[in-house]
Amino acid sequence: MQDLNHTYQRERSLHEIDFHPSGFSWIDCNDNENSVISMIRRAREPQDFTVVVANFTPVPRPFYRIGVPEGGWYRELLNSDGEMYGGSNMGNGGGVMAEEIPDHGFRYSLSLAVPPLGFVLMKR
Numbered sequence: 001m002q003d004l005n006h007t008y009q010r011e012r013s014l015h016e017i018d019f020h021p022s023g024f025s026w027i028d029c030n031d032n033e034n035s036v037i038s039m040i041r042r043a044r045e046p047q048d049f050t051v052v053v054a055n056f057t058p059v060p061r062p063f064y065r066i067g068v069p070e071g072g073w074y075r076e077l078l079n080s081d082g083e084m085y086g087g088s089n090m091g092n093g094g095g096v097m098a099e100e101i102p103d104h105g106f107r108y109s110l111s112l113a114v115p116p117l118g119f120v121l122m123k124r
């Protein structure tokens with residue numbers, strides 16, 4: 001919880017405009033077959049955003065593709081399945097590069113390892 005709270009405080013995109021619709025958008029909220037949701041949280045500066053992906057099943061989701069608004073390197077800010085939290089350490093090796101493969105209405109996408117019953121936070 002301490003790491004989650006520190007990340008929440010440090011990353012403006014996670015809290016700065018909670019009160020405004022521009023601070024949140026779904027990437028995909030309809031993947032009921034995999035029970036995975038993905039969203040974007042934004043700060044006042046729209047280029048400052050965090051991608052949140054959560055898996056609500058005990059089934060690991062390797063190579064799970066989601067669309068993202070920009071190309072570039074996405075660092076894994078937090079992984080709830082980290083070994084330090086008692087998890088299996090299924091993750092993304094510190095980060096992944098966005099590929100120019102359109103998905104979810106975006107020009108770029110990420111292929112992520114989404115841990116079972118867990119979430120990852122990704123930051124460009």
